[in-house]
Amino acid sequence: MSEQIEEQNPQRRWLRLVPLAIALVIGGFLFVGLSLKPKEIPSVLIGKAVPQFDLPAIPGRPKGLKSADLSGEVSLVNVFASWCVSCRAEHPLFMNLQARNIVPVHGLNYKDESTAALNWLRRYGDPYDRIGADLKGRVGIDWGVYGVPETFLVNAEGRIVCKHIGPVRQEDLDEKLLPAVEALRQGGTAQC
Amino acid sequence: MLKVFLRSLFVVLCLAGLSEPALAVAVDQPLDDPRQEARARAIHKQLRCLVCQNQSIEDSNAALARDLRILVRERITAGDNDEAAIRYIVERYGDWVLLQPPVKAGTALLWIGPVLFLILAIAVMVVWYRRRSSPVAGAIEPLSSEEQDRLKNLLADRDQQ
Numbered sequence: 001m002s003e004q005i006e007e008q009n010p011q012r013r014w015l016r017l018v019p020l021a022i023a024l025v026i027g028g029f030l031f032v033g034l035s036l037k038p039k040e041i042p043s044v045l046i047g048k049a050v051p052q053f054d055l056p057a058i059p060g061r062p063k064g065l066k067s068a069d070l071s072g073e074v075s076l077v078n079v080f081a082s083w084c085v086s087c088r089a090e091h092p093l094f095m096n097l098q099a100r101n102i103v104p105v106h107g108l109n110y111k112d113e114s115t116a117a118l119n120w121l122r123r124y125g126d127p128y129d130r131i132g133a134d135l136k137g138r139v140g141i142d143w144g145v146y147g148v149p150e151t152f153l154v155n156a157e158g159r160i161v162c163k164h165i166g167p168v169r170q171e172d173l174d175e176k177l178l179p180a181v182e183a184l185r186q187g188g189t190a191q192c
Numbered sequence: 193m194l195k196v197f198l199r200s201l202f203v204v205l206c207l208a209g210l211s212e213p214a215l216a217v218a219v220d221q222p223l224d225d226p227r228q229e230a231r232a233r234a235i236h237k238q239l240r241c242l243v244c245q246n247q248s249i250e251d252s253n254a255a256l257a258r259d260l261r262i263l264v265r266e267r268i269t270a271g272d273n274d275e276a277a278i279r280y281i282v283e284r285y286g287d288w289v290l291l292q293p294p295v296k297a298g299t300a301l302l303w304i305g306p307v308l309f310l311i312l313a314i315a316v317m318v319v320w321y322r323r324r325s326s327p328v329a330g331a332i333e334p335l336s337s338e339e340q341d342r343l344k345n346l347l348a349d350r351d352q353q
Contacts, residue, residue, distance in 0.1 A: 044283065044286035137255075
């Protein structure tokens with residue numbers, strides 16, 4: 001009898017939708033929340049000029065890296081270290097970029113020992129044009145580096161266009177970085 | 193006697209082991225001036241470690257946290273006030289490094305969100321209780337005349353028994 005009354009009462013009928021509504025709201029939050037990448041902190045340096053720095057070369061290798069080296073042409077700056085395991089995973093991609101002469105890649109050798117870094121480059125190849133040895137990691141902090149590897153795309157005016165956190169994969173190059181390089185070379189803008 | 197000595201030595205060593213985490217921070221050289229050091233420590237506690245994200249750089253053992261602790265101390269010795277020292281880090285890592293996010297247009301929802309939810313909850317409760325205490329129209333319909341007659345008959349039957 002009481003069920004019948006509820007059924008006839010239109011005011012009560014919407015109450016049945018409450019669990020569904022709650023589930024949808026929670027589902028919505030989870031959908032957005034679970035697709036966020038909390039490990040990837042957006043860089044505040046995007047669109048800004050590269051930090052002022054002047055780093056010496058790794059002893060035994062020519063060409064250090066300073067701010068002025070990064071203007072004039074579109075380039076990538078890869079933060080790497082011999083102690084960084086995932087740097088090894090992305091390394092062949094940079095070797096390939098260099099072999100095919102697609103875009104110059106500069107290195108920021110982050111908190112590394114020079115002999116270890118040189119051995120590492122001998123072993124896995126040296127795709128870098130210039131490498132700055134950031135022994136204390138201070139320049140890394142100026143670049144907002146918090147995990148190695150990180151890769152920055154710098155435009156011809158020496159401004160940071162985008163930052164890739166973690167090892168670069170082939171699809172990151174194909175879908176994100178290289179199209180951006182192309183767009184910048186055409187004189188356009190790029191976001192990634 | 194030796195036994196007692198060894199036992200107390202053991203206890204002392206255990207206690208020393210327990211207190212080690214608190215001392216760990218001292219490895220990166222506190223400042224000589226205790227007031228400056230206190231300011232540096234207070235700033236360390238406000239800055240998030242970027243590697244182990246829910247710790248402050250004061251609590252974290254990550255190498256970057258150590259570098260940032262040293263950097264904050266350097267800024268303070270260089271004469272930065274607290275605000276400038278914090279700004280120095282924020283310019284490099286963004287608002288994200290602040291464990292307490294600043295009130296801005298972008299973070300407004302974060303700050304007023306809890307208040308909004310509280311208001312919503314109170315509103316729902318008020319509506320709920322009003323509904324319950326006031327007789328719901330239509331829920332209790334008066335008996336029709338047929339039902340009245342039936343009820344009368346039933347009661348009459350019962351009284352006769």
